[in-house]
Amino acid sequence: MEDCVFCKIIAGQIPSDIVYHDKTVIAFKDIHPVTQVHLLIVPREHIAYLTDLTEKQSTLVGHMILVANELARQTGIAEKGFRVVINVGSEGGQMVPHLHLHLLGGRRLSEKMG
Ligand code: AMP
Ligand code: ZN
Numbered sequence: 001m002e003d004c005v006f007c008k009i010i011a012g013q014i015p016s017d018i019v020y021h022d023k024t025v026i027a028f029k030d031i032h033p034v035t036q037v038h039l040l041i042v043p044r045e046h047i048a049y050l051t052d053l054t055e056k057q058s059t060l061v062g063h064m065i066l067v068a069n070e071l072a073r074q075t076g077i078a079e080k081g082f083r084v085v086i087n088v089g090s091e092g093g094q095m096v097p098h099l100h101l102h103l104l105g106g107r108r109l110s111e112k113m114g
Helices: 005-010 055-074
Strands: 018-021 025-029 037-043 082-085 101-105
Touching: 005 025, 005 037, 018 055, 025 055, 037 055, 055 082, 055 101
Parallel strands: none
Antiparallel strands: 018 025, 025 037, 037 101, 082 101
């Protein structure tokens, strides 16, 4: 996708702080972190919204969660706890229309979900 900021990061066209990559996903530091650890786990394939996922792509989301677990261990937040978030659409707070999972941790997070 030409105008997609995450596709540009994946293509190496704009810089980012990549912390993990494999065949299907990459992970990089959020440019405006809201917690001490704030990583984005992003499929290489451009899928705009979670609601666009097909049955075939459902294993991808499981893989994204496993990568989040691994990165939580690597960044030292796994033991105390962390949060994973997927925002969907405008009312869900999704600013970048390329599916991504936020990994948040490093301090006690707000109990408020909405
Ligand atoms: P969302 O609101 O769920 O779509 O989250 C998009 C996230 O992407 C926000 O937390 C932004 O700070 C982050 N973001 C936007 N552009 C970049 C970028 N170039 N590099 C890293 N993170 C970015
Ligand atoms: Zn994209």
